[in-house]
Structure formats: C-alpha cells, structure tokens
Amino acid sequence: MKETSKNIGIKVKSNSNSCNDPNCPFHGSLKCRGKIFTGTISSTKMQKTATVEFERQAVIPKYERYEKRRTKIKAHNPECLGAREGDIVRISECRPLSKTKNFVVIENLGREKGFKERMEALEEGKTRKKEKEEVQEEKDAGSQSKSN
C-alpha cells in the first residue's frame, strides 16, 4: 500500500482515508501555497467541486463603520475528506485547476450549527418572492382583462 497521507506543509487533522485523485494535496501531486480561508460549503452539486462561502468585513470610510460582505469561492473537494454541504472546511490556494477553481479543501472541521435552518430560511425567502411575483402577475392580468 502507498503512504497514507502526505505532509502538505500546513498543520491539519490527519485523515486516514485514501483516494486516487491526482489533484488531492494528500494523495496526489497538488501543492498548496498562498491564502488559507475557513468557510461553509454551500453547494457540492458539481463533480469534485465545492462552493465555499464565508463572511468578511469591509470598511466604509465615509461612515467609519464596517459592512458585512459574503465571499463565494469554488474549491476542489477530494473524496478522502468527505466534505458535504453544510460542513465547515479550511481551503488553501493552489494552482488553477479550472477556469474558476484555484482552491482546494484541506480540512473538514465538522458541521455548521444551524446550517439547515439558514438554507431553509433562504429557500423560504425565495419562494415568498416568487409568490409575490405571481400575485403581482395575477393582478396585472386582472387589470388588463378589466380594461378590455
């Protein structure tokens, strides 16, 4: 058997799983360098790719206050880490793996508390908006038929 997992130069939890992904920093030949972020996975719908989201603060000089902004980053998701939607993960910059992907998941820190509720709330907000639009359309249709 091959070595279990390589030292990637960043202190992370050791993972006992193995994989055959050449773009895995532990079992493949991918090197990590550059920025490291921590965020929550919001989508794993693409193959071997995770969308990681996190909040950051931006300074508004005019008002001398801060503003919350969200960043979304696409990151390669090696199978051996088993990261799913709602997991908090650490991602490290690496060479560009595709047009939009130049980060890789290096550590799975467990589930985010209240992730399901947050996504449900988001979903509800979306459906409410749709309902409103539908109502609006119906109203428009009604007024049109009246005028005709």
Ligand SMILES: [Zn+2]
């Ligand atoms: Zn691996």
